[in-house]
Amino acid sequence: MSTTDLNVHLGVWTNWAKGSSEGRTLTLTTQNGTILIAALALFVSVAASQSWGMLSFFVHQLRTTRKPHYGMHFQQQTTLRNHGSPLATVWQLVKISWAWRSQSVGSFKKSIGLVVLGLVYLMMFGAASVFSSRVATTSNEILVRSPNCGIWTLSADMSGDFEQMTDFNVHQRVNADLSKSYVRDCLSGYQSSPECNIFKQRAIPYLSRNNATCPFSPEMCLGAPNTALNLDSTLLDSSHDFGINSLPKDRVSYRKVATCAPVTTDGYIESGESHFKGRGYNYTAAYYGTNNMMNSSRDMYGGLDNATYVHTDYKSLQLGYDTQSGAPLYSVFVAPAIPEKPAMGFTPIEALNAPNSTVSLVFASFNGYSVAPSDDLWLPSHKVLEVSVNDPGYAPRNITVYTPDKPVNVLGCTEQHQFCNPNRPMDSESRCTPLMDWGTLGLLFDNYTAEIMDTTHQVEALTIIMYAALAAELRNTIPFFHAPLLANDYTSGFMSNPIPSNQWELEADNWFSTGMNVIQRYVAETATGAPGKYAKYTTDAAANDTELQWFCANYIMRDSAYQSFSVLALSLIAVFGGLAILASLWLETTIGWIQTKLNRGTFHKMCWKLDSALQLQRMAYEEAGMGNWVRCADDIPLTEKGDEIALPVEWDEWHPTVAGRPVPHTPMFDGGRDMVMQKQGTMVTTSSETTLAPTVERRPTLMTLSSDAEISREGDHADVISPVTPPMSPTIPAAVSSPLSKEVVVVSVQEHRDGGS
Structure with a gap:
């Protein structure tokens, strides 16, 4: 996704996540933002210089006494009176101290205080000049406005629109791979690109623990008890995490929980031989419940009754040219169990039944060789095989490789969702929905929104996140990945390097993280509209929908082509800097008027005046008989x-x-x-x-x-x-x-x- 062609709101807007005052934001193009930053730094430098003049005035007045002093004291006073920049003043004071070092007046001791004061001031306001732009710059957050804003989803009445159905599936596949690449490049540190900074929240946080209980009947999970992997996003804020710019009363919270564990295959798989279209093949069938979507009794699905999944070597019967084409050595199939729509998946056996959850069985097979054994519970390889290698230019040799323990292995996962109204009391029964599968939550959507949500804006935000959560489920992401497993990164040709013993945990964690980004991407794309040729499916979608119009006008993204500034910070810098400049211009006059009015400090006033460069010049010229001077006071x-x-x-x-x-x-x-x-x-x-x-x-x-x-x-x-x-x-x-x-x-x-x- 790119924000290059987006309609971005330039000017002042309110980021409600920071409040009505702190959230006032000014968005400019990078070019204009750079000019503002330069002007801001210059303004702060001027204010700092004028503030130094005020500080010099007060120090001069405090040091003015009627007691006798060495000449160095009066040179210091003259330097303070005719102050330049803090650096120039400090340097002049250092030179004075050095010049008087042989006069037995304690020049260094009498100068150190002034020099340190000047250096501290110089560092403070030097830092202020540099960091003032950072204080004022909030980020590159922008408010997007797109005429193509709208929700793109398929409905039952589109069954005959094959063009849109194909486009939708292609686009879903592209987005799934984009999110997978985003997690790898931006969150795993593989590389960085501008695409890493397009969402308001770079990464969606979640909790991971590998001591969870088996989500199914205990005998179905491999490994020791309480070694399942639990992934919990905790409650995510629609504004902070997903970029929906709304008042606190219009926010909603979303939570996703997934639990995964390797599932035993003992007693649930069988292998055999069969044929299809005159060609024989070997198969391995898994029986965890009838697949209602793909009827295994049909020849094209294996011709086996009540199978959940049938793996064959039919596609492996090909010439070497095809096997070297770069296709992944790992093949993956996802069988979902959808409680409210059993026809869209399989009906799990009792041991795999997980109430209020979407169950997904991920079947994996490996069609290559490993150079070392694998102890991973999901992708184990311990079978020893001697392979003869006869490469051109090399002597024939035998090598030892390892093959999978079984043709098919199974990883089972459950997924649950929850929505909350963060404005309700924590102990309120109407604050949150129960954790449940997406389908049931969708069926009860109207009931829950009426019971839990307070505003129509909340319902709109909830609707959009609901669709995004559906797109992020395992059944809608894994099948669309070009290479669904991280284990593919260990393969080359027919061979694979050793994989970690907890590879199944890494895979499940990666799917969950990718799913979180799919939600971000889906919400963002609802605001921006589908890209390129797909924009036609959402153009003017919000024309007659006032709630969707609200969402379309209130979505925050990031774009390095723009800069956003805090209006409050800019105002404070302008006010305090302006006051400092004005105060410095009127300070001497005001203090002098007060001294005259109160008849106190006239000696200090006159010393300040006579130490000025023009008065010193006047008196020197006067004493030398150069010129007839008037208005000497x-x-x-x-x-x-x-x-x-x-x-x-x-x-x-x-x-x-x-x-x-x-x-x-x-x-x-x-x-x-x-x-x-x-x-x-x-x-x-x-x-x-x-x-x-x-x-x-x-x-x-x-x-x-x-x-x-x-x-x-x-x-x-x-x-x-x-x-x-x-x-x-x-x-x-x-x-x-x-x-x-x-x-x-x-x-x-x-x-x-x-x-x-």
Whole structure:
């Protein structure tokens, strides 16, 4: 089955298995889905970057104090203030720590907290960016809509429609082999293909135990007591397991139970010789009850009265060309006992009678040789045979092979079905039907649905699963398999490698698993319609059936050509990501307004503002006399209209800086003298807090004025910078007064080159 040509609902729909809120789903083509995933990852990255800005703001504010700090602290603050991406910020902090390692300030200790914080944040939101699409992507589940949706089944009035009957049987055979291949390839790990992901539930779960009691009279089962194989699907949900998208009140549960065991042939088979159309043959007849479907008394069925099955070597009488054509060495025949329709099978003997069950006897014969004996109870081979081999190019030789113990061996199985209304109380007698055979359940269908089901949607879902369960019974699957036994995988030519001693269990388990997939496939095909040339049998089948229309509009499959997203997850990502982005844009303004309103934190506010790159640039240029700056208290300072700034053309490579004309200032006088100190290459001028254009009043080292007018450095270690309460005009304040206040000059520095200023 392929969903290539299906009508798929694109857009928003509700997956009721997840509820009305979590189940809101957006389905897009893979191309559009990829675009959405990329946009989602980009959006999360932007939100993460903006969130990092908020985190940097709070860390900066928490670290802002009036206490003295080494210069590294202020570089870290500036890095946090002018944050880039988390990675860029972390890398800058690492470089700062490394640069200060020789300054005896404990740079690594003072940096580790910030670096770890940045790395943790980077990993968290890096993962969020990657996995956000996974959170939003529910799967490749799709809601199919097909004009060919409908149940394809044969009815009694179609007995003359041989074309449709033939098509139906051919299609049933194809589906049986598809399900067998699906179990082998997709569930047994043989190989994988897109076909492995077309059903809502990849595999239907079931329980298997090999200690069950014999489903027939104890003397009929081979092996030790309580060694029968019981296979139980438990209750399967129509929505979760079979893909019928319905509200909880419209769901039904289905259960299938099968029990199998090898059946004794002692006293129940006989061998002899006969002839048909002038050709003699050997036969082995099994007598477990009269076969009403194939009358064994007729010559074409063996000419034996009351036989259940007759195996012959008639077809083995052929030339070697035909025996090498690749036909399976194992041949299998299924004889069902259908309680409500005995004419469609055989009437079992009392010892094989299993009430409320469909009994199927699986007869197997092996037409080859085994290279080793087989101890399997159903397919035993212990008879020793010496075979002469005379291949061209090789010397003649004799080899020992093994043949089956008996021409025919029998495996008996019972099948039962059960339906439940999961909305009824667990202890309610009207919650479930009894476990019973499909035919009886079908006869009592109207009674049970009236008693157990609450809604018409439940009845519709139940009807479709009922038909699917019928198609999955052993009598309707094994005869359609091209190679019904896994044991065929051990054969080549006339020979077979040894099979496991529990081969019969493996075969029964495989049939049950295949049957579960047949149910999935049948329900899915009811929604999609029969494929190809068979579509004509279900076209417009739902035109006048409102309940079938409901089913046709509510079936979930999977298709890798589409992607489905959780609308709730997308909404949450959009809301929280959008809030993070908006909050980051208004955070500084809001916190600043609160600080101003409450008259608290103004120092922190001003430090945050002055640490910005544009304010630092403004103050550096201002101090160097480059430009006349206005609106200095704003986030973005400006120069006066028409003012142009020329970049420096000379610099000291050991101490690069910018230089320009001095900014306007009010000079300080001491005893009528303008205190202007001259050092080679440097103009030192006084500055004042009353400067109209705020300047950087800095103290790169503590300078004291000695008696011989030299400037010296105080101390051998890195400087400690002490911030003070800022003036109303934004600027970085000068250092605190030294005890040598009469000899201390707070200076601004201007570079003078030889030959001019």
